Amino acid sequence: xxxxxxxxxxxxxxxxxxxxxxxxxxxxxxxxxxxxxxxxxxxxxxxxxxxxxxxxxxxxxxxxxxxxxxxxxxxxxxxxxxxxxxxxxxxxxxxxxxxxxxxxxxxxxxxxxxxxxxxxxxxxxxxxxxxxxxxxxxxxxxxxxxxxxxxxxxxxxxxxxxxxxxxxxxxxxxxxxxxxxxxxxxxxxxxxxxxxxxxxxxxxxxxxxxxxxxxxxxxxxxxxxxxxxxxxxxxxxxxxxxxxxxxxxxxxxxxxxxxxxxxxxxxxxxxxxxxxxxxxxxxxxxxxxxxxxxxxxxxxxxxxxxxxxxxxxxxxxxxxxxxxxxxxxxxxxxxxxxxxxxxxxxxxxxxxxxxxxxxxxxxxxxxxxxxxxxxxxxxxxxxxxxxxxxxxxxxxxxxxxxxxxxxxxxxxxxxxxxxxxxxxxxxxxxxxxxxxxxxxxxxxxxxxxx
Numbered sequence: 278x279x280x281x282x283x284x285x286x287x288x289x290x291x292x293x294x295x296x297x298x299x300x301x302x303x304x305x306x307x308x309x310x311x312x313x314x315x316x317x318x319x320x321x322x323x324x325x326x327x328x329x330x331x332x333x334x335x336x337x338x339x340x341x342x343x344x345x346x347x348x349x350x351x352x353x354x355x356x357x358x359x360x361x362x363x364x365x366x367x368x369x370x371x372x373x374x375x376x377x378x379x380x381x382x383x384x385x386x387x388x389x390x391x392x393x394x395x396x397x398x399x400x401x402x403x404x405x406x407x408x409x410x411x412x413x414x415x416x417x418x419x420x421x422x423x424x425x426x427x428x429x430x431x432x433x434x435x436x437x438x439x440x441x442x443x444x445x446x447x448x449x450x451x452x453x454x455x456x457x458x459x460x461x462x463x464x465x466x467x468x469x470x471x472x473x474x475x476x477x478x479x480x481x482x483x484x485x486x487x488x489x490x491x492x493x494x495x496x497x498x499x500x501x502x503x504x505x506x507x508x509x510x511x512x513x514x515x516x517x518x519x520x521x522x523x524x525x526x527x528x529x530x531x532x533x534x535x536x537x538x539x540x541x542x543x544x545x546x547x548x549x550x551x552x553x554x555x556x557x558x559x560x561x562x563x564x565x566x567x568x569x570x571x572x573x574x575x576x577x578x579x580x581x582x583x584x585x586x587x588x589x590x591x592x593x594x595x596x597x598x599x600x601x602x603x604x605x606x607x608x609x610x611x612x613x614x615x616x617x618x619x620x621x622x623x624x625x626x627x628x629x630x631x632x633x634x635x636x637x638x639x640x641x642x643x644x645x646x647x648x649x650x651x652x653x654x655x656x657x658x659x660x661x662x663x664x665x666x667x668x669x670x671x672x673x674x675x676x677x678x679x680x681x682x683x684x685x686x687x688x689x690x691x692x693x694x695x696x697x698x699x700x701x702x703x704x705x706x707x708x709x710x711x712x713x714x715x716x717x718x719x720x721x722x723x724x725x726x727x
Contacts, residue, residue: 279304280500282312282469282491286508287565288407289317291355297411298418300506300568301464305420307501310455310494311466312427313411314487315403316352319345320470327399330382331391338382346375349406356414367413371406378402397437398479404468404487412466423458423465430454430497431472431490433480440472440480442493444552451497467494488546492560496552503558505545506565511573512537512544515588515722519715524726526586527571530578530672533586534560536704540589540626540668550575578672585671585680585725588718591626593641594664596694596708597649600634601656611635617651626666627697627706636695638666638708664694665714667721668706675702687720688713 281304283297301309315323322345329338349371357364382399385391408424415422430451433440455465469487472480482489488505495503512534513523529537531554538547544562553560553575563572599614614635618625623645627638639645641662652658669684671677675698684705685693695708709717 278310278498278500279307279502279504280310280312280491280495280498281504282487282506283314283411283565284487284505284507285314285317285319287506288313288411291352293565294352294356294411294414296565296568297506298415298420300565301415302418302420305463309464310498310500311411311464312469312487312491312494313404313408313466314469316348316407319348319403319407320400320484323400323403326378326382327385327391327396330385330399331389333386333389335386338386342375342379342382345378345402345406346371349375349410353410353413356410357417360417363413363417367410370409374402374406374409393437394478397481401468401471401479401481404471408466408468415464415466421459421461421463423462425454425458425465425467427468427471427490428473428479430467431482431493433472433474433482435474435476435478435480437474437478437480439483440474442472442482442489443475444493444496446475447493448497451494455498482548483546485543485546486548488549489552492549492552492558495558496556499556500558503553503560505549505560505562507544507562508564508566509544509562510564510567510570511562512542512575512587514586514726515718516543516590519590519718520588520722522722522727525570526573528574528576528581529586530581531560531575532578532703533581533670533672534575536668536670537587537589540666540670540704540706541591542587542589581672583671583673584677585669585674585683587670588722588725589668589670590714590718591640591666592711592714594626594638594666594708594711595641595645596636596638596661596664597645597652598634598636598659598661599652599656600658602633603655614652614656617648621645621647621651623648627695627708629695629697638664638695661694663711664708665711666706666708667714667717668704669721669725670704673702674705680705683724684721687724688717691717 412424432443432446469490515523517523535550560575629636
């Protein structure tokens with residue numbers, strides 16, 4: 278059994294879904310479980326729908342709901358035009374789903390109050406709609422497909438918009454539900470991203486969480502492989518939007534992939550790797566627009582050569598500098614500092630310490646006001662804005678000769694505000710001015726891969 282996940286651009290329209298069906302058809306002997314994202318741009322539209330309801334913008338809400346409905350009906354009609362009965366059934370179901378969502382958002386519009394629970398429910402409709410169309414098109418093409426609701430398989434805590442999965446519950450539920458479908462079913466199709474709490478309330482796994490869903494399902498099923506179908510040829514040495522000469526990597530380790538994702542690479546959700554590691558399940562990142570390409574294999578580290586693999590980055594970074602003489606020869610000080618970040622749910626990326634100073638980076642956009650207020654009660658705190666973070670990722674990176682020269686020599690005219698070496702020896706990160714980011718990435722990439 279394999280798990281195949283198709284991202285938004287791979288199910289973005291009728292041509293893309295037709296192409297995805299062709300790819301699935303080639304793997305029927307492996308009894309695939311297919312995980313689908315929402316169609317491209319639809320999750321953004323649903324966020325806009327939620328915002329319109331919250332702000333009581335009736336006209337804008339109606340416009341966005343019409344866009345949602347029309348996009349999905351248009352795709353279904355094109356996909357199913359040769360099967361009128363199936364087309365009518367599917368478009369009727371789309372209308373039912375959209376009517377349900379419209380009634381719900383109108384109620385929010387009247388109340389003018391959008392809870393995290395309500396927002397999670399609204400943004401889950403993208404996957405519900407795309408999976409409805411995908412499953413109908415699969416069956417119409419002659420592939421017997423069972424549509425299974427992911428919310429019956431993926432149980433989480435009650436953090437509605439960025440939920441943590443209940444691993445043991447998932448291990449129990451997924452095999453039971455998958456094995457309960459009709460014996461002559463060729464493909465089980467389900468949704469990524471969406472889940473429910475232990476209390477049955479709607480939750481989601483965070484933006485890009487469909488990868489995570491696929492990995493969780495694969496772990497529970499002891500799957501042979503996980504295939505992540507996207508719109509690029511695999512994992513590259515850099516973001517191709519920044520570096521035109523970025524190269525495809527044939528294979529990388531689980532640990533390298535996790536570091537790349539955490540430090541800004543957008544091919545995989547950062548948490549995707551963890552469930553795969555538990556069962557040592559290979560992950561293949563593949564291009565649905567170029568299925569002949571072998572993509573990138575993500576494997577156990579014993580199969581991977583040492584050295585730099587990728588230059589990742591985060592564009593909008595704050596550096597928080599915390600100075601206090603109370604740090605000197607004091608125990609428990611670091612714990613006190615990071616408890617404040619934890620309690621206020623502010624995620625820290627890089628950490629650098631000296632005898633009386635701690636520097637950390639956080640992504641801009643997080644609410645740090647309370648953190649700064651609490652830290653300032655016992656330390657001097659400064660925040661540097663307008664910064665960017667660059668990370669060089671690679672197995673046993675730090676032990677490779679010439680690595681530091683390749684990172685720092687190209688940046689001899691730039692200010693470097695912070696340096697952090699990962700304890701795993703897999704990454705080395707620096708912080709520069711945001712306006713220097715593009716030139717810095719290109720210079721470091723050329724030093725390693727030109």
